[in-house]
Amino acid sequence: MQRIYLDSNATTPVHPEVVTAMLPVFTEDYGNPSSIHWFGQHAKALMDDARTQVARLINGETSEIVFVSGGTEADNLAIRGIAESQKSKGRHIITSTIEHHAVLHTCRDLEKQGYEITWLGVSADGLVDPEDVRRAIRPDTILISIMHANNEIGTIQPIEEIGKIAEVADVYFHSDGVQSTGKISVDVKKLKVDLFSMSAHKIHGPKGVGALFVKKGSVLKPQLTGGGHERNRRSGTENVAGIVGFGVAAKMAREGMGSEMDRVKELRDRLESGLKKNIDLIRINAENAPRLPNTSNIMVDYAEGEGLVISLDLKGIAVSTGSACSSGSLEPSHVLTAIGKTPDEAHGSLRFSLNSMNSVQDVDYVVEVLPRIVDRLRELSPYYKRA
Numbered sequence: 142m143q144r145i146y147l148d149s150n151a152t153t154p155v156h157p158e159v160v161t162a163m164l165p166v167f168t169e170d171y172g173n174p175s176s177i178h179w180f181g182q183h184a185k186a187l188m189d190d191a192r193t194q195v196a197r198l199i200n201g202e203t204s205e206i207v208f209v210s211g212g213t214e215a216d217n218l219a220i221r222g223i224a225e226s227q228k229s230k231g232r233h234i235i236t237s238t239i240e241h242h243a244v245l246h247t248c249r250d251l252e253k254q255g256y257e258i259t260w261l262g263v264s265a266d267g268l269v270d271p272e273d274v275r276r277a278i279r280p281d282t283i284l285i286s287i288m289h290a291n292n293e294i295g296t297i298q299p300i301e302e303i304g305k306i307a308e309v310a311d312v313y314f315h316s317d318g319v320q321s322t323g324k325i326s327v328d329v330k331k332l333k334v335d336l337f338s339m340s341a342h343k344i345h346g347p348k349g350v351g352a353l354f355v356k357k358g359s360v361l362k363p364q365l366t367g368g369g370h371e372r373n374r375r376s377g378t379e380n381v382a383g384i385v386g387f388g389v390a391a392k393m394a395r396e397g398m399g400s401e402m403d404r405v406k407e408l409r410d411r412l413e414s415g416l417k418k419n420i421d422l423i424r425i426n427a428e429n430a431p432r433l434p435n436t437s438n439i440m441v442d443y444a445e446g447e448g449l450v451i452s453l454d455l456k457g458i459a460v461s462t463g464s465a466c467s468s469g470s471l472e473p474s475h476v477l478t479a480i481g482k483t484p485d486e487a488h489g490s491l492r493f494s495l496n497s498m499n500s501v502q503d504v505d506y507v508v509e510v511l512p513r514i515v516d517r518l519r520e521l522s523p524y525y526k527r528a
């Protein structure tokens with residue numbers, strides 16, 4: 142069966158050029174970058190090339206990139222690292238209700254440890270109001286953590302405005318940039334972030350590798366003790382092959398940013414207009430907010446999200462309902478409830494997330510297949526005919 146992958150916010154296929162660059166690192170260039178001999182120094186040079194590529198993608202300095210095991214670790218290192226290094230100054234942290242679980246659950250854990258968290262709500266479009274951030278700042282506030290782009294609905298937060306507020310207040314500012322990196326242009330200097338999380342596998346790199354941008358001068362308490370790798374910020378022998386792959390993926394993302402993402406946006410818009418034309422009673426979440434070019438989150442009234450995902454899967458189409466982390470559980474998506482949807486509405490949502498390897502044919506197939514699936518599911522709904 143022909144299979145179409147439209148779940149790129151969960152993960153992406155590794156680009157063949159990334160694989161090609163990684164392979165020799167397993168077999169020939171296998172040195173430990175901490176070793177002083179040729180093998181070690183060669184591995185270190187490969188790793189530092191990758192560091193430069195990742196830094197360039199976000200306009201940071203090479204020395205400001207700390208390689209970690211992925212977005213989840215980057216978020217943990219940023220938040221726990223600041224919380225622990227700054228606790229003598231204060232224990233108050235500001236974040237939002239639509240963060241990824243890696244931020245949400247980390248903040249909840251800190252809450253249990255005695256930190257105080259202000260959870261900012263968002264507008265119906267899924268946006269944090271920078272004025273809310275300003276108002277929440279107190280003398281004991283040590284960290285603001287607001288994601289750049291949301292993984293479920295794709296909204297892009299006003300990070301630059303929040304960055305200015307954080308700078309004036311002299312409070313550390315972290316942003317989870319896992320979804321924005323490589324999809325929209327990111328300039329950490331302009332955004333005024335001190336910490337910025339990234340993950341390779343969301344941009345055609347391998348799983349299990351990511352990076353935290355740590356602005357020069359930031360004081361983080363390391364979360365792993367050991368040999369003092371990554372300039373004492375993250376101990377553990379680096380995942381050199383993964384890092385090399387991440388470097389190539391970052392370079393490709395930077396070079397293709399404009400053209401590839403324009404094409405992806407056209408596909409996304411074609412999908413949305415096709416679905417709106419062929420299915421009645423659907424709504425696109427955050428349709429008019431600043432959004433990632435690849436993400437479409439739609440709500441199909443009188444049809445259940447899980448049923449839609451399963452029916453689409455039987456037709457070879459992979460999408461998700463809510464975030465990958467919350468699928469399989471009956472909890473409605475915390476992001477959709479935060480933008481004011483009822484649990485029923487949240488359960489009827491579908492997330493399409495595209496990448497540059499998708500085609501017009503992929504999108505047209507969904508537009509052809511989904512209306513029939515929706516019709517069939519709605520026939521089973523006791524409420525639909527009365528509408």
Ligand SMILES: *Cc1c(COP(=O)(O)O)cnc(C)c1O
Binds near residue numbers: 349
């Ligand atoms: C995927 C994702 C993460 C987690 O990254 P991993 O590398 O899978 O640990 C964190 N934040 C956001 C917004 C994500 O989309």
